[in-house]
Amino acid sequence: MLKLNAKIRVYETISLIPTPKFYEFNYVKNVEISSSYKSLTDTAVIVMPQKVYTDTKGFDQNLFANASGKEQSIYDFFKLENFIEIFLGYDGDYKPAFRGYITGVQADINATISCEDMMYALKKIKAVDDDNVQDQNDLYNTIAVNPTTNVENFNPKTFFEKRIKELKLPIKLNALNEELGNIMISRNHTLAQVFEMLKEKGIFTYFKIEATGPVLTITNNPQEHTASELVGFVDRNFIKSPLAGSLVKKLINQGLDLLSSQLSKATQSVSDVFSGKVRFRFRYNIIEDKLVAVNESAKNTRTRVEKYFKNSNTPIYIELGDPNGQLIKTHVLHNDTDELPKDPTAFKKAATEAASELYQYGALRAMQSKPNGFEGSFLTFGEPFVRPTDKVVLENAKDKQKNGTFQVEKVERSYGVNGYRQRIYIGRRVVAI
Template sequence: MYIVKSLITIQQIPTEAWPARNKTIYFDFVCDFEANDGWKDLTNKGKVTLPKKVRYIDENGKEINLGNKNANIGGFSDTPPTFLRGDEVKIEAGYQYKSGDQDFVQTATYFKGFISKVSSKKPFTLECEDLMWKLKQTAAKGGVNGVFASSKYSVEEMLSELFKNGKLPYTVNDISKTQVELGIDFRVDNESIGQVLERLRKDLYLKSYFRGTELRCGSVVYLEKETQLYNFVFQENIIDDDLEYQRKEDIILSAIATSTYSTGKDGTTSDGHQKTKQQKLQVLITLQKDGTFKRTVKLPGDNTEFPPNNEGERHDFNYNGITDPKVLGDQAEAELMIYYYTGFKGTFTTFGIPFVRMGDEVALTDNVLPERNGTYKVSNVEYKGGTGGLRQVIHLDYKVDPIVKKV
């Protein structure tokens, strides 16, 4: 028998109004929670729903009842609030179970971040964001008068300087050991570090996400050295699914590949840097039924629209520094072929173990139709827990191996 175990830890952060707020609060009973682990959005989010009769365990092991009329749960009265925007949150969950004569407890950290909003209605809910929340609150300061020259800074060096000046205890591409060239002179002006990352995503197509306290920023998302492989079997540990099995000969694929790069132009800025102009090169590639690709090129300055996507899948691929349409098309074709396979697309729901994270791989086994067996990369995981048990909704990105591997 598997018994759900959860521990939600909230560390109060002192504020100017309440400098003595520094308690550590533990909810060691099952609260309803949600969280996710993915890379497509800049911020991973969580939510904790507290029961009607709220109680918690303090750092001394004492049970505190928040149901009395004098309790200020979310800062809605004059007494020191129990929860405030900016308090640290950690959600851990798993199972207690017996194997043979031994009892085991297997838990994992589902979420770590900060409270971003406290509801004023019952039941009380704590909306949370991961470490990106802190970057959104921290001013971006650095460079020379706010300018990071591409000749002196990589993306890692720029972000590391922003972290240092913001007194943030985070690293940039440390474990991942990637190095991304900035490519252009980058200016920060009256914005947060979170807004800088949004601009890097929008203008330079650099994806960002946190893994632990390491910010990863670049064009590469998955690190194979971290990948774990887990087996899932239909009618066993796959509870439900929204999967569609497609044969590759029935798939219609296209992609718009975009490369941004800068070119010099006459004159200098007020800071003495050469003026630059941002250029955008695009190629529409379409995989045709005979297996060949068709390309349509849009050179910088061409404002015509590509034909709309009326059927099939259309992807967006983004690169930096590619100025040759052929090179851009070749690279996009290779990336598009990742999605040209016979197999599943979509999501499936499973229990809380094995604990899966973004970037892991899942081997799906169908004992009734074994030709559908295959291994897939995970792009996102939605976590849900509470009185209804633990669930993971696993999103497939693409097929990595037609043969089920053993773990």
């Protein structure tokens, strides 16, 4: 029988930056962790005894200043905004399951510690510098020369690389390299609020657990669609218009060929601890099955993407889906630097190129809504360890359509007196077996 093991490290912090001083616990009553690329923040709840004895067998005594057996309160170690790491596993093998900050400590019979991932820090840090405010004592920027900042040709990669580097937090960044036009950012906005703005543009932000540390991932392709899948989706949902003809399709394919290397690069795991792809077998290591099949459907709906230029109040636009369907989403892009040509021939060429780019933009967003695959979840053991955006291979199902490779959307992890379990929510089908 496998032996469960857990390890919790709590680091003291200065201005949310972890210090080298930490306390380590190798016991816990219960841990609940919820992780999804669709939610901005992952959460964890830890249940532990209220009292701590610093000479408990199994502790590294050097971690405590007074390792004399003195009874201490859990509050002496689990303090608000301390940095926390949770490692879980079997038979001495520990995998990082959560990294973040303590946001609450409540005590009853046991102590309940609430945690949020690294996004907690980014909810407290402003997205833009405060150098241009009229009054340097105006912490909330209520009086400013300009209450908002206009970021031209906003690129998540360049914008957030610069800002995250300044923070000196233990964060690595894997950000989308795509220009989104002009974006207005309020001086009061935190980084997390900007991430919420980007979500409206079909861009997801989440922290992905890696062995070396949390990776802030900003992507328009969390389900890791390939270029060939995008081409197929555009073909199936292409709505003809004066701009949308064979030339546009040719340019779309050329653009997706260039995009292919970036898409495949995003699917690669950056550590040896997590493979990014694991196998499960029905009637072997799948305890409970609550999966329901869904099929891609753009019937009766359509998606629109518009782009405005400096010298035009009329946008270049494209639509995907059912030409007679209900318009369910409009993505709007602004470019205040480039102008459309006035010459009719040059205008048509520029508009056609712009339309082909908008099809790529729209397809990546529209494909996230309802792809072929499953809704629901299945319950399994704590290993093999799975993270959101990993792939799972399901085998040996009586219902043959449940065999295949699928993308993980969400993982709920529970550890404690009832064992170690993962409830895995899957989405689109990647490859059929």
